[in-house]
Amino acid sequence: MVLYLPTDWSPEKKFPVIVEFAGNGNYRNAYGDVSTGRPEGSQLGYGLSGGAGAIWVCLPFLNEEGDSLAITWWGNHPDRRPEATVAFAKRAVPAICERFSGDPERVILCGFSRGAIACNAIGLHDNEIAKLWRGFFCYSHYDGVLERWPFAGADRASALTRLLRLSGRPQFICQEISVEGTRDYLQSIGVKGDFKFAETGFRNHNDGWMLRPSSARAAAREWLRRVISRDGRLE
Numbered sequence: 001m002v003l004y005l006p007t008d009w010s011p012e013k014k015f016p017v018i019v020e021f022a023g024n025g026n027y028r029n030a031y032g033d034v035s036t037g038r039p040e041g042s043q044l045g046y047g048l049s050g051g052a053g054a055i056w057v058c059l060p061f062l063n064e065e066g067d068s069l070a071i072t073w074w075g076n077h078p079d080r081r082p083e084a085t086v087a088f089a090k091r092a093v094p095a096i097c098e099r100f101s102g103d104p105e106r107v108i109l110c111g112f113s114r115g116a117i118a119c120n121a122i123g124l125h126d127n128e129i130a131k132l133w134r135g136f137f138c139y140s141h142y143d144g145v146l147e148r149w150p151f152a153g154a155d156r157a158s159a160l161t162r163l164l165r166l167s168g169r170p171q172f173i174c175q176e177i178s179v180e181g182t183r184d185y186l187q188s189i190g191v192k193g194d195f196k197f198a199e200t201g202f203r204n205h206n207d208g209w210m211l212r213p214s215s216a217r218a219a220a221r222e223w224l225r226r227v228i229s230r231d232g233r234l235e
Helices: 044-049 083-100 114-121 156-166 180-189 215-228
Strands: 002-004 015-021 055-059 102-112 135-139 171-175 195-199
Touching: 015 044, 015 083, 015 114, 044 055, 044 102, 044 135, 044 215, 055 083, 083 102, 102 114, 102 215, 114 135, 114 156, 135 215, 156 180, 171 180, 171 215, 180 195, 195 215
Parallel strands: 015 055, 015 102, 102 135, 135 171, 171 195
Antiparallel strands: 002 055
16 A cells, blocks of 8 residues: 655645555556556556645555455456455545544545546445545546456446446546547446546556646546535645
8 A cells, every 4th residue: 555645734634535546567558558556656646636635545456365465456366356455445544534634525536447447346346335435536447338357246237236336426537538438338327427528638558647737637636626625626
């Protein structure tokens, strides 16, 4: 687990918390994009806050026994059961809020690639963990759009069961070039929600775009402000 306290952090006030899940490890493509699968290789949540106004933490995916980092997916091959990762998140988020002045009413879950799928697959796994989050930021992939992912419950029926636990909370859903596949999926299953769709405009399958100025980043930060604060500002 990696935790970053913002430049304006103080124990005297409560801060929003951005919780992140990393992409799959052992990934490299023709554009030079690399993903280690480790929490310390992530940067989406930091870029979302800009390093100020919110605590950022990247949680690990765990093996089935809960005693080792899962570099690809979660759990153990072939079933990839999520229970150990879910249980860790249930313990970690309240503990972080208590120890580092996090606001348990303003916790955002975000993720890239594998982590984006995990926003629903892990973050909405059951009613207890679903209650932790105020909003979700899903970049590049979305739970249920494809059924080929190698984890238990990757089918659309299971994904729909998880998605119903969203209960109208906001999601920012973005993709590199086109987000239409996810938009079409959500329309096809008839789930209504507070969904914001965007394209990053970058071809690269990595989360580095969030560290560079762009219209997509501006939209993402505006969304964050709306979700975590009544007056539209990071406090």
